[in-house]
Amino acid sequence: MSIVTYGSKVTISYIGTLDNGRIFDETADQGPLTVTIGAGQLFPAMERAIIGMEAGSVKNIVLTADEAYGPHQRENLLRLSRDAFPLGKEIKTGQKISMEFANGTARVMVVTAVSESGVTLDGNHPLAGQELTFALKVERVE
Numbered sequence: 001m002s003i004v005t006y007g008s009k010v011t012i013s014y015i016g017t018l019d020n021g022r023i024f025d026e027t028a029d030q031g032p033l034t035v036t037i038g039a040g041q042l043f044p045a046m047e048r049a050i051i052g053m054e055a056g057s058v059k060n061i062v063l064t065a066d067e068a069y070g071p072h073q074r075e076n077l078l079r080l081s082r083d084a085f086p087l088g089k090e091i092k093t094g095q096k097i098s099m100e101f102a103n104g105t106a107r108v109m110v111v112t113a114v115s116e117s118g119v120t121l122d123g124n125h126p127l128a129g130q131e132l133t134f135a136l137k138v139e140r141v142e
Helices: 044-050
Strands: 009-017 023-026 033-036 058-063 077-081 096-100 106-114 118-122 132-141
Touching: 044 058, 044 132
Parallel strands: none
Antiparallel strands: 009 023, 009 033, 009 132, 058 132, 077 118, 096 106, 106 118
C-alpha cells in the first residue's frame, strides 16, 4: 500500500465538527476530495497529520484556531453609522454585506448588531477562533 508523502495525490473523505459537535463541513454531499499534499490545498497542520497515513486508514485530526482560520480578531470588526446605508434599507443581524474599501479591496462582512444609530460588521472568517476536528479517511493515495 502507498503511504502519503509530500507530493502525494490523496483522496480523502471527512466530517468536520466544532467543539459543540456541530458539523461545519463534510464530503458526503459532494464526494471525496482529491488534493496534492504540499500544494497548499489544505491547512498545513492537516497535511502534516495526513503524511504517513495509507489508503483505508482513518484518523481524528484536531486543528487549533491558529492552525485553521486563526483567532477572532477585533480589528476585523467595523462599526458604521446607520446613515452609512441607504435610507430605508433593511439591515438584519446575520445578513452578509459586501463592503468595498478605499484601497480597492472588497470583503464580505456579517452584520452582528443593529441599532437605530449604528451597524456592527464582522469581517472575520465564520470559523475564526474555533478549534476544528476532522474525522478523516484516506480513500486513495497516488
